[in-house]
Amino acid sequence: YANLKYPQPLTLQQIQEKVLDDDTLLLEYSLGEERSYLWAVTKNSITSYVLPKQSEIEEIAQPWREMNESTSVESGLPLSEILLKPVASQLGNKRLLIVGDGVLQYIPFAALPIPSQPNTPLLVEHEIVTAPSISTIAIQREQLQNRPTVAKTVAVLADPVFSLNDFRVTRNAPQQNPQTLNNLALTRAARNLGIGEGAKIYSRLEYTRTEAEEILALVPENQRLQALDFQASLEQAKNPNLSEYQIVH
Known part of the structure; x- marks a missing residue:
């Protein structure tokens, strides 16, 4: 922990x-008031690049941070030109270990376009790993290092029920009155998350x-665990x- x-x-x-x-x-x-920096480090080299100041990067990055399903890959090109184009010649097909700073910690780098291919997301040609710091990885x-490999492969928990209005609740309990539904663990969980009147509903x-x-x-x-819905x-x-699974997703 320390x-x-x-x-x-x-x-x-x-x-x-x-x-x-x-x-x-x-x-x-690393973002700074007057200028920012990018360091590209390989097994045997280090290269540094000067980038625009923090406020300029934040202005361009903010819309991309708020991307949704209608956001095109190409719309990320202005940000990609700043963050990736300086180091484009070093990318090759390498795994990219990315340590962001400030707003860049919230940017989906994997979805940014490759500078030379505006319609191709970075993840098409690269494995992307993001981390808060290099020390954390180490x-x-x-x-x-010495942990034994467990036998099973992957456990997947997905698509939970967040709301009493979810059709999966009403479909499975059409005859229950609101008071009964309010006693569900689902409601207790929502209350524990601070979801009340006027609060955000997931x-x-x-x-x-x-x-x-x-x-x-x-x-x-026989190598997987599937946990969907309730x-x-x-x-x-x-x-x-x-703990029996190598990956928990």
Whole structure:
């Protein structure tokens, strides 16, 4: 806990030895009042680039941070030109380890267009890993270094029920009166999250189910756990049996 809360900054040599491999490029950003910086670090090199000041990057980044399903990949090109074009010649097909700063910690880098291909998201040609800091990656690797691999592959919890108005509630309990519904664990969970009159109500995340089903389809049935709808519950998320799976999604 102390290592995670108060991590010791790594030296360049430690980053190159402990974190990076031949197939990984670190992109670390730092935003400043007068100018910002990008450092591109490989296993055996470091290159620095001067970027526009923080306020200018924030102005361009804000609409992209608020992207939705109608946002086109090409609309991210102005931001991509700033953040990725300076280092375009180093990208190749490498895994990109991205450490953002400020507003850049909330940017979906994977969806940004490749500077030379405005309609192609970065994730098409690169594995993208984002992290709050390089120290965090190093600490996680140390902690997991000697952990044995468990037998099963993936547990997927997705498309939970957030609202009493969800059709999955009304379909399964058409005869129940409002008082009965108000006693559901669902309502208690909403109250614990501070959702009351005038507060934000969480709507259904439509495409998480599709995502879950696509992931589950990649894995044999005896290697996976599927928890959708009412099964995607707090109890399931805290179930110790999840430790039997290599990946919890």
